[in-house]
Amino acid sequence: MIRLDHLFIALDDWQMTISLEVAAGSFCALIGPSGAGKSTILNAIAGFLPHGGGQLFIDGRDMAPLAPADRPVSMLFQEHNLFNHMTVEQNVGLGVDPSLKLGKTEWLRVEEALAQVGLDGMGKRLPRALSGGQRQRASLARAILRKRPVLLLDEPFAALGPALRKGMLQLVRDLAAQNGQTIIMVTHHPDDARLAADQVALVQDGTIAQVGKADAFFANPSDALKAYLG
Amino acid sequence: MLKLARRQLFAFGIPAAFAFLAPLILVLASLAALWSMAVPDTGGDAAGGGFPFAVLDDIYVRRAISFTLMQAALSAILSTLLALPLARALASRDFFGKTAILSLFGAPFILPVIVAILGLLAVWGKTGPVHGLVTGLGYGDFSIYGLSGILLAHVFFNLPLACRILLQGWLAIPPEQWRLATQLGMGSGAIARHIEWPMLKERLPGVFAIVFLLCATSFTVVLALGGGPKATTIELAIYQAIRYDFDLQRAALLAFLQILLCAGLALVSRLIARDHDTGDSLGGAVPRGDRSSRLARSFDGAVITLALIFLALPLLAAFIRGMQGLLAYDLEISALLPATARSIAVALGSCAVMGLISLPLAQLSIHLKGKTKRLVELPGFAIMVAPPIALGAGLFILLNQHIPIDRLALPLTALLNGLQAVPFALILIGPAMGQIKRDHGRQIQQLGMSRSTAIRLVHWPLMRKPIGLSLGITAALSIGDLGVIALFGSPTAPTLPLYLYQQMGAYRMDQAYGSGLLLTAVAFAFFLLFDKGLAGRDQT
Helix, strand or coil: CEEEEEEEEECCCCEEEEEEEECCCCEEEEECCCCCCHHHHHHHHHCCCCCCCCEEEECCEECCCCCHHHCCEEEECCCCCCCCCCCHHHHHHCCCCCCCCCCHHHHHHHHHHHHHCCCCCCCCCCHHHCCHHHHHHHHHHHHHHHCCCEEEEECCCCCCCHHHHHHHHHHHHHHHHHHCCEEEEECCCHHHHHHHCCEEEEEECCEEEEEEEHHHHHHCCCHHHHHHHC | CHHHHHHHHHHHHHHHHHHHHHHHHHHHHHHHHHHHHHCCCCCCCCCCCCHHHHHHHCHHHHHHHHHHHHHHHHHHHHHHHHHHHHHHHHHHCCCCCHHHHHHHHHHHHHCCHHHHHHHHHHHHCCCCHHHHHHHHCCCCCCCCCCHHHHHHHHHHHHHHHHHHHHHHHHHHCCHHHHHHHHHCCCCHHHHHHHHHHHHHHHHHHHHHHHHHHHHHCCCHHHHHHCECCCECCHHHHHHHHHHCCCCHHHHHHHHHHHHHHHHHHHHHHHHHCCCCCCCCCCCCCCCCCCCCCHHHHHHHHHHHHHHHHHHHHHHHHHHHHHHHHHHHCCCCHHHHHHHHHHHHHHHHHHHHHHHHHHHHHHHHHHHCCHHHHHHHHHHHHHHHHCCHHHHHHHHHHHHHCCCCHHHHHHHHHHHHHHHHHHHHHHHHHHHHHHHHHHHHHHHHHHHCCCHHHHHHHHHHHHHHHHHHHHHHHHHHHHHCCCCHHHHHCCCCCCCHHHHHHHHHHCCCHHHHHHHHHHHHHHHHHHHHHHHHHHHCCCCC
């Protein structure tokens, strides 16, 4: 379980205080206007922003003293998930060993992970030879190998077309279900949240304006949600 | 945590502190030495009469100042005015060989200055074709020496630079604006007023400022083509005071003035200029319909052809006369080889200095935010406002009492050339490093890459291109340097450019052209060695 208890995040000129609970193994979507701080919440959970106060627990462990690499978290960014100068399999192999010193069995695991996301046989290519969707699949393969209990998605599929985006969401859901991962996803599309999420939260003006089970969330919209959805 | 912090201090803090402080200390120590020499402690104001005013009484100093400003202003005006039609022509036309012409425009940057001057002498000098033509037609005599030659050389070096910045401006105008202009039926006048002028208004002051600054501190051109009481700049006067008159007080006064002048100019240009990329994406042409008439087309063609002749002819002449010189005369191998070896040693030293200062500074600046970030620009700024000759004069005064200076000639040249390259290197390395942090910083943290792993897997592959280019430019500039070495160098142990200059002084012009070709070859070889060799294949 992920628990943010009045987590205080201060950026250069604004701040936010967030309380949120996400059950283990569930899929939580964060929606809201741009600039509301959705990505900031993910960056704080992943450890890229210092905690200014309040608490962050994942599975009962306090995250405050942990560096990003030591947290039980994998994060997928909107872009630049892959190093363009490395082949796809090298990029994925970083999930096994960040210094990329892999033995035969490890390379086999990389191949397996690539097969799981439907990229079999593309390991030797450079990222630029892949389509946008394929690149995000490769990042997903790396996340699989890292085996972290929590997966944070910072709009990684935003640049894809509607059908492709649906497919990716399904893939992420299936993989997470297989591995028992908890997911928090930032999205601009309320439809994505309806489609994939168990729980939805509306982030507005540096705070959580409404949160609930996906069905109930959209069935009983608050004024803020009504205003956002239009 | 503490252990980590300490390790980081050694890996990151100490090089950064060194890179930050070393240039500042060097410049400040040099300034202090200049000050104490320029204003001798006479115990009161009995003899001095106040530093700034006494200097201005000296007619020689006054002339040097006014000539410096006058030639720099004229050079900047001429370069900018000539660049206008040239950039517009290049922006409007797309033709076979345009990319080749634009790379030729980059050549004066790598080409040793003294070799370009040899080329200009071959075309515009007494024995050159232009002089023959003009006097033959009865238009009287003219000389490439003095103000006209200095202006000619400065336009030769700076026209391509000015043109590239302006061309970038034309190409940066959004295509929609051109389409709109066509749709509204705008003529050339309206286009100039509503589309081109707003762009030029932003860029022209910056172009003028940078050319002015470069010409105000240009040394080699004035050394070779100027001199004499009528055509002496402050830089040259410093050199003459040290080398000929051994009047260290005057040298110190002049160097102090030069630094004040440069600091003022740099501040002014900071205020009026914005950062413009002179990037290499200069292909393509703007889609404009107003300049499709035959008259406009032939005008543009003529402008481009003339510019090409003006820029390429001296290079061609230097090459041909260089080949003749190398073939017709016995090479003085016993002098050329050691001179070449000295130049290469100086260049490698400069590269080391540049790397040791630029890399930690670039790293420091991307890790800081806000006001402290501005602070990191201080060393680069200090280097920019203390031109090598003035800085060298300070070091000369500082060290002269303790050590015979010509023993230190090569290390000092390497040091000052390396420092000179730092501002260029920061422009190339800083953004690349910043982009790695922006694009991949969180990824590196998340994956838990160690520092050495991140360097091996991410930083080196992505940074080798800008680092290679920086090293290439540093090496080429240093190999071709005829500024610092003229100040410190011993005539019996010259570098290649100094040896060439000695040959010119002895009127052995054919040999000088030969040495010039050799010098160019060495400079380009090292540029390519670093730029292409280190940068490797383009992997991204």
